Amino acid sequence: MKKILTLVALLPLAAFGQQIWQVNMAGSTQGGPLPSYSPQHLTINMNDIVRFSNTSGSHSADGSLQLFPSNPAGFSTGEPESGSWSEEMPFPIPGLYNYTCTQDGHSATQSGTITVLSTMGVAEVEGSADVKVYPSPTIDLLFIEMATNTARSATVVDLDGSTVLSANLNATGRSELNVATLAPGKYFVLVTDVDGRMTAKPFTKN
Structure with a gap:
């Protein structure tokens, strides 16, 4: 039985306009076509879904942060497995993912x-x-510092994609966000500047 996927730092999904993209996994080192993904390189929109399908051989798609620490978030289909199976996963955080x-x-x-x-x-x-x-x-205060712009707002989401805290900042330089009421765990803070650009940053609450 195929394992349930784990997607680290999952942000809220937007169902509207969501598209599913196909990546096939096939090949073997024991003869015949070599192991490969098809397509090898894919460009999608935020919140689109990628379906990884195993068509021959034993494969996985591992973009975990342990292997690729520069990925915006980690994802994995689990251990390599043979047979016919598919795994779908959303990509709610923009950026370049290696796997x-x-x-x-x-x-x-x-x-x-x-x-x-x-x-x-x-x-x-x-x-x-x-x-x-x-x-x-952090235990109580999270500091947000912008070098060249003004922070307009901050939204904190948990790993299930739920918004747990939001605040208006409207501050140049360093802002303060009180996270004392949050349960211990891992979160993302989404910082939006006055130009409407958003940056997602991870943090841990003790």
Whole structure:
């Protein structure tokens, strides 16, 4: 039985306009076509769904943060598995995702990328030099610092994609967000500047 997918840092889905994209996994190192994804490189819109389908051999699609720490969020179809199966997963966070097959010997030829385009003017997810969020972990206060623009608002979502906190900031430089009432766990704070650009940053609440 196929494992249930794990998608780290899942943000809310927008069903309207959502499209499903197909990626086939096939091939073997034991003869015949080599392991591959088809298509190898895919460009989609934020909140679209990618369906990974195994058509031959034993494969996986692993874009976990352990393998690719620069991915905006981690995802995985689980351990490599043979047979006919499909796994669908949404991509709600814009950015460039790398992934590979973790079956022995497959990564040499079986790797891919998914570029997720923003539909809301998201400037960057993770690694933006213009937006800093600290400390992480935090107990009560989360500081949001913008180097070159003014922060208009901040929204905190949990890993299920539910909004748990929102606040108007309208501040240049450093802003404060009180997260003391949040349950301990991992969250994303979505910072929107006065130009409407959004940046998502992860943090941990102790």
